[in-house]
Amino acid sequence: MKEEELIKECKKNNYTAQMQLYNMHKRQVFNASWRILKNKQDAEDVLQDSFIKGFRKVEQLKDDTNIGAWFKRIAINRSLDVLRKRNKQWMDDVDEIEIEADVNSDDLIEEESITIDLIKECIHNLSEKYRVILTLYLIENYNHREISEELQLKESTVRNQYIRGKKKLKEMFHKHRSHEFKAMHTAK
Structure with missing residues (x-):
């Protein structure tokens, strides 16, 4: 089944379609969360929460929406919520000193050996x-x-x-x- 058809079926609360979408997108959603949280258990919890929340609100989606990106966005937002709860101080530690620099410069990767x-x-x-x-x-x-x-x-x-x-x-x-x-x- 195409993704658009799966979305339509998910809107009908079709469990099989939900599992297919879950299996198609779980890795990218998990990875997005893991990169932020740096904790496998927290990332797995966010993964599950994201899909549950996503399927509850799936009727809000247009049939041609990139649902993988939508689930990933939910996971990123949820991961940030987890960070806020886990350590409210991390954002307070940010210095307010202004730095003049070219933020858009692409000089980050200078060497070919950097993978x-x-x-x-x-x-x-x-x-x-x-x-x-x-x-x-x-x-x-x-x-x-x-x-x-x-x-x-x-x-x-x-x-x-x-x-x-x-x-x-x-x-x-x-x-x-x-x-x-x-x-x-x-x-x-």
């Missing part, structure tokens, strides 16, 4: 305030205004944290590169 897996690993190892903003911006394609609304922060704060997080990522890449270089020359 997507390395980028994801490095983002995963960032502190929460940088990880969440970089994940939403770089991976989930939110813009700074959307992130500021979701996190209830000033847009300038989001931009500053993005710049700082990007700087920390670059530092991690350079460390990785220097370790690779040392390993190559030590092996000879």
Whole structure:
């Protein structure tokens, strides 16, 4: 069955259609949540909550809607709610210092040896305030205004944290590169 047909069936509360959509989209929804929460159990809970909420409100969707993106958006919002409850302080720790820099520069990836897996690993190892903003911006394609609304922060704060997080990522890449270089020359 095509996705549009599955959506129509879900609107009729068809369990089989719901399970098909769940199986089609569970991985991307889980991954979006996991990148934000960095906790498998929390991400699995958010996954289940997102699909339950989504199927309860499925009648609001147009039949041609990208339902995978819709479930993912629900999961991201739910993940941010979990973060807020888990640690109300993480957003309060954000510095309000203004940084003048070109936020839109694409100089993050300078070396060919930097892989997507390395980028994801490095983002995963960032502190929460940088990880969440970089994940939403770089991976989930939110813009700074959307992130500021979701996190209830000033847009300038989001931009500053993005710049700082990007700087920390670059530092991690350079460390990785220097370790690779040392390993190559030590092996000879």
